[in-house]
Amino acid sequence: MFWSKEQECMSREDMTALQLYRLRKTLERVYHQVPFYKQRLDAVGLTPEKVSSLKDLQEIPFTTKEDIRQHYPYGLFAEPMKKIVRVHASSGTTGKPTVVGYTKNDLNTWADLVARVIMMGGGTEEDVAQVAFGYGLFTGAFGLHYGLEKIGTTVVPVSSGNTEKQLMLMKDFGTTILISTPSYALYMAEVAQETGIGKDDLKLRVGLFGAEGSTEEMRSELESRWGILATENYGLSEIMGPGVSGECMHKKGMHFAEDHFIPEIIDPDTGNVLNWGEKGELVITTITKEGFPLLRYRTKDITWLSDETCDCGRTLARMAKVQGRSDDMLIIKGVNVFPSQIESVLMGIEHIGPHYQIIVDKKGFVDTLEVQVELVNGSILEKFSELEKLEATIRHKLYTVLGLEAKVKLVEPKSLERFVGKAKRVIDLRKV
Numbered sequence: 018m019f020w021s022k023e024q025e026c027m028s029r030e031d032m033t034a035l036q037l038y039r040l041r042k043t044l045e046r047v048y049h050q051v052p053f054y055k056q057r058l059d060a061v062g063l064t065p066e067k068v069s070s071l072k073d074l075q076e077i078p079f080t081t082k083e084d085i086r087q088h089y090p091y092g093l094f095a096e097p098m099k100k101i102v103r104v105h106a107s108s109g110t111t112g113k114p115t116v117v118g119y120t121k122n123d124l125n126t127w128a129d130l131v132a133r134v135i136m137m138g139g140g141t142e143e144d145v146a147q148v149a150f151g152y153g154l155f156t157g158a159f160g161l162h163y164g165l166e167k168i169g170t171t172v173v174p175v176s177s178g179n180t181e182k183q184l185m186l187m188k189d190f191g192t193t194i195l196i197s198t199p200s201y202a203l204y205m206a207e208v209a210q211e212t213g214i215g216k217d218d219l220k221l222r223v224g225l226f227g228a229e230g231s232t233e234e235m236r237s238e239l240e241s242r243w244g245i246l247a248t249e250n251y252g253l254s255e256i257m258g259p260g261v262s263g264e265c266m267h268k269k270g271m272h273f274a275e276d277h278f279i280p281e282i283i284d285p286d287t288g289n290v291l292n293w294g295e296k297g298e299l300v301i302t303t304i305t306k307e308g309f310p311l312l313r314y315r316t317k318d319i320t321w322l323s324d325e326t327c328d329c330g331r332t333l334a335r336m337a338k339v340q341g342r343s344d345d346m347l348i349i350k351g352v353n354v355f356p357s358q359i360e361s362v363l364m365g366i367e368h369i370g371p372h373y374q375i376i377v378d379k380k381g382f383v384d385t386l387e388v389q390v391e392l393v394n395g396s397i398l399e400k401f402s403e404l405e406k407l408e409a410t411i412r413h414k415l416y417t418v419l420g421l422e423a424k425v426k427l428v429e430p431k432s433l434e435r436f437v438g439k440a441k442r443v444i445d446l447r448k449v
């Protein structure tokens with residue numbers, strides 16, 4: 018199912034021409050309307066007229082989150098405030114948030130791009146969608162909300178949290194689409210089980226999950242617990258919010274809205290542009306945004322792109338699951354570890370549940386890694402030999418994948434923290 022088939026199935030030639038045209042327009046806009054970009058472009062001797070191919074994009078310096086912070090709150094907006102009809106912000110862990118602004122046209126484009134993602138994942142106007150992302154400055158809920166309304170889906174704007182009520186509404190309102198982070202969907206499934214709500218009590222058939230990474234194993238877990246088809250979508254507030262890319266029902270990578278955003282993959286250390294298929298940091302240039310355009314924004318998200326046409330017929334570049342953020346990558350005893358690798362190992366092992374916590378610390382000069390995992394059934398805690406055997410199995414599997422010794426601690430069911438938004442599974446005590 019397509020929301021905008023013509024754009025989603027364009028030939029590469031047409032896409033390149035459209036991107037170049039829109040890139041030039043964006044450069045003109047920012048060159049004349051944002052002093053920061055004028056300075057940056059002047060510094061490398063690039064004026065909008067000089068850009069004759071997409072390769073020229075590589076001449077443009079990167080923009081970082083730090084640049085946005087330094088112009089807090091509105092310094093990088095390309096339109097006067099009277100044209101800005103909405104702001105959102107991402108909280109960030111330290112200091113001031115990153116603020117983004119949308120014109121009326123931006124909101125319209127945003128709703129269209131989210132509508133694409135919803136339809137790709139199987140949503141229609143017949144559906145009832147429960148938005149269990151937090152409404153507020155976060156882009157997740159409002160982003161999905163307007164995309165759903167554009168299609169004509171019935172929206173239940175319940176927001177995140179209050180899990181028992183969510184489940185009651187899901188049942189009573191006949192919700193067919195659940196929209197949340199994968200970790201919240203997992204938590205909700207657990208509460209559903211505890212309160213005796215089964216798959217058959219619900220009409221749920223589709224899950225649209227995003228805003229954080231999750232492994233294939235986590236997807237399977239969610240699909241079987243809820244009896245749904247689960248797809249994943251990706252986005253970030255700086256670029257727009259959700260709607261940047263999303264999976265279709267073939268679940269083979271996220272179709273990237275290339276007609277609005279140009280993706281590049283770079284080597285995060287050297288900044289060199291890599292080829293299609295090579296893994297690196299995703300860099301995005303917006304080419305239709307009015308309020309808050311961004312040139313070559315470093316997302317820190319590690320992924321790769323494919324330009325093969327998907328079985329669904331879409332020709333848009335496909336983005337692989339985010340492997341992690343370059344700033345989430347843990348360096349433990351000199352070994353690079355992404356939390357997603359640990360999740361992959363854990364999800365395939367019997368007797369343990371999908372809830373875990375990663376604790377990194379230092380003993381003297383040596384890094385330590387501890388993985389705490391919840392048991393499905395607490396009774397095993399009394400059987401010392403079984404417990405030891407299970408811990409050894411997990412340790413061995415982690416060693417095989419990470420090349421690193423980890424301490425494994427099995428804990429009581431339901432003893433680890435649950436999340437209603439983005440999960441925080443890593444505690445790095447070395448940074449405290």
Ligand code: DLL
Binds near residue numbers: 150155316318
């Ligand atoms: O999380 C936007 C969003 C909301 C996307 C709802 C999809 C659904 P931020 O709060 O600004 O925006 O966080 C952006 O979240 O750079 C990634 O690191 C991470 N992220 C978002 N989607 C995914 C995903 C929203 N599907 C940051 N897989 C991004 C992995 C994701 N990471």
